[in-house]
Amino acid sequence: MYTYRPLNELDLELICGFPQTPEELFYMSPRSGFPLTPQQVMDLLENRLEPTVIVEASTDRPVAYANFYDVKDGSAWLGNVIVAPDHRGKGASKELLQTMMRLAKTKYGVNSLHLSCHNTNTRGLVFYHKQGFKPYEVNITTLNGDAAMITIQMKRDLTEL
Template sequence: MPMTHRPATELDLQAVCGFAQDAQELFFFFPKAQFPLTHTQLRQAIAERADATVVELGGKVVAFANFYRWEMKGRCSIGNVVVAPAARGRGAARYLMEQMISLAFSQYQAREVTVSCFNQNAAGLLLYPKLGFEPFAIEERVDQQGSRVALIHMRLLSANASA
C-alpha cells in the first residue's frame, strides 16, 4: 500500500494530537507543548509555521511535520516531526522527511534544510543521517522534568550550495 502526502487540514488535528503516547514523545516532537497535546496547541503551532504536511497510509493520517523556518534561497527548518505509533518502523518518517526536503529545495530553493533531534530520540538520530543530514551544533536544553538534554542540530546542504 503506497504512502501519499498532502497539506494538513483541520480534520487531521484529532489524529495528530493522538500520536504522542506520553510526555516524553510529545517533548521530542513539540517541546513547548503540554501533554496531552490539544487541538488548540497544535492549531497555534500550525498558524505560526509553514507547509504543515501529513502522510497517509491506507487512507489514515500516519505522520505530520512542518517548517518552523522557511527562507527563500536560505534555510528551511523542519519541525514537529511525528509518526503514529502503528506506523512506526514502516517508512513513514523517511517518506515524510523526503517530501519536506523536496519541498524546501523546490518551492523555497533552500540552500540548506535543518532538523533538530533530542539525544534521547534514537529513532530520529538513526534516520536523519541516512537521509544525508550531518550534525553541526549541539545545544543544551532542559526537559519537562528539569533534566539536562542535548538538542542536536543537523543540516543537509543543497547540491547547489557552496560549502
C-alpha cells in the first residue's frame, strides 16, 4: 500500500540511489551527473514545484519521486520521475503518476500535463502511453557533445479526472 507526502531532506540520500546507471539518471534528469547527489536534487528544486514522494504506507520509506515545472496557463510539466529499483513493476509508478495528475489538477488548476521521454526509454514510453499520454512533438537532444537522442514530448488532458 502506498501513500504520498512532500519530499523532505531526509529522503534525499535514498532518492539518490534510485537511478542505478548513468542511463537511468539521464532519463530522470539529463543534466545531472552520475551518481546523483543530494545537492544535485536540491539544485533542481530551485525552479520546481511540489517535490513529491510516494512512500510505503507501513514504513514511510520513499519508493518514487517526481515534481512539476513550468506551471502556467493551465498546463504543467512533470519532471524528475524515478522509482526505486525494488518497487518497479509493483504499482509505485502508477501511484506516483496518478498522485501527480491529481495534484496538478486540484492544486494548480492544470488541464494539460506534459512530459518528456527519450526514445531509448521504451519502458517509460509504454507506461506513459498506458496512462493516457499521447506524443505530440519530437525533438533531437544532445548534451555535452554526446550522440543525438530523440526526445518525445507527451501530454495528457486532465479535464476528465
